[in-house]
Amino acid sequence: PGRPGPARPAPPAQRTSREPAAKPGPSAPAGSPAGPATDAGASVPQIQLIPASVEGALDAAEEAVDLLLDSGRAPGEVLVITTGDPHPWATHELSFGEASYWAQHDAGDDVFYADAAALDRAVSRPVVVVAINGGSEETAVGALPTALTRAGALLIVCGDPQRINAMLGAGV
Structure with a gap:
């Protein structure tokens, strides 16, 4: 809002039902870091x-x-990360060039959507949402540990639970 340039595409108008399973809630896998750490005031993001x-x-x-x-x-x-096809907002914004796209990231005043391949360029935000929406296994496995380091308070991972738990157990 208030920024020059073309309007961003609106989110899809039609939504599926808001089932309880789709709400972010405490569902971290057993044994994963889901609460605050006790050393030196640092905290581990909830997953x-x-x-x-x-x-x-x-x-x-x-x-x-x-x-x-x-x-x-x-x-x-x-911050929203995709492992497969990019979010439509990212595709739209990248059509205006990388400099404009990353300037919006650096401004930090709106939800930012990025591809997992660009995760090393993204800065930390309190909440990181990862959509495991395809891409290679290597991309998905590599995105989770980095996303965890970028999440200040909360990491939300959307995808196949068995696959995600296997990935989380393999190094996150």
Whole structure:
């Protein structure tokens, strides 16, 4: 809002039902770091899992973002990462060039959508949402540990629960 340039595409108008399984809630796998750490005041982000198919992971991530914003999170506190096809917003914004796209990231005043391949360039935000929406296994496995380091308070992962738990157990 208030920025020059073309309007961003609106999120999909039609939404699927808001089932309880789609709400971010405490569902971290057993044994994973889900609470604050005790040393030197540092904290480990809470990890939440939202079950979704590869095809539904991006929609689940959108629902999670909507719920976060509805619950009072500021848009600039949220980073969304995709492992497969990029989010339509990212595709649209990248059509204006990398410099403009990353300038919006650096401004930090809106939800930012990035591909897992660009995760090393993204800065930390309080909430990181990862949509496991395809891509190579290597991309997905590599994105989770980096996303965890970028998440200040909460990491939400949308995708196949068995696959995600296997990935989380393999190095996150």
